[in-house]
Amino acid sequence: MENSVYYICCKLFGAEGAEELSSKVADRLQSVIPKNYPWPGNFRELEQAVRNIIVHDEFAPLGQGSELEFDINQVYANTQVSLNGWSQIYAKKAYENAGSYREAARLLGVDQRTLKKWVLESGDS
Numbered sequence: 001m002e003n004s005v006y007y008i009c010c011k012l013f014g015a016e017g018a019e020e021l022s023s024k025v026a027d028r029l030q031s032v033i034p035k036n037y038p039w040p041g042n043f044r045e046l047e048q049a050v051r052n053i054i055v056h057d058e059f060a061p062l063g064q065g066s067e068l069e070f071d072i073n074q075v076y077a078n079t080q081v082s083l084n085g086w087s088q089i090y091a092k093k094a095y096e097n098a099g100s101y102r103e104a105a106r107l108l109g110v111d112q113r114t115l116k117k118w119v120l121e122s123g124d125s
Contacts, residue, residue, distance in 0.1 A: 002026045004043070008050045021054065028053045033061055044099070091118035 005026045009018035029049060039045055049059045081089070091104070095115065098104035104119075105112040 001029065001046070004046055005029065005050055008047050012050070012054075025050050025053050028057070029059065032059055037061055044103075088118045088122035091115050092122040095119045 002022070006018055006022040009022040009025065012018075013021060052059045091108070091110075094104040094108050095101060098107055101112050101116045101119070105115040108115060
């Protein structure tokens with residue numbers, strides 16, 4: 001992982017910046033990432049993790065953040081959103097997080113054209 005962090009830092013800050021930052025970023029990552037973390041976003045997720053640590057000094061691995069901790073019964077009881085509406089909201093969020101229709105569709109297990117349709121129907125795309 002250290003070599004990948006160094007490479008990302010070189011891309012973002014040049015060789016001199018990478019020398020200064022990469023070991024600090026790698027140490028911080030190792031302190032917040034569980035051992036054997038699967039890196040579901042692969043290199044893109046690592047690149048985003050490096051950026052988050054440099055800018056915010058934090059990174060929440062997927063499945064570790066509070067955004068995943070909610071009571072579905074509470075959400076359902078207080079919503080007027082249809083299933084199609086939820087699909088659009090979820091697709092848009094997946095697209096924003098993944099950065100591309102292809103990657104978002106892959107993560108959600110749907111066809112890329114379907115995901116794009118949902119995103120465009122949700123508005124603000």
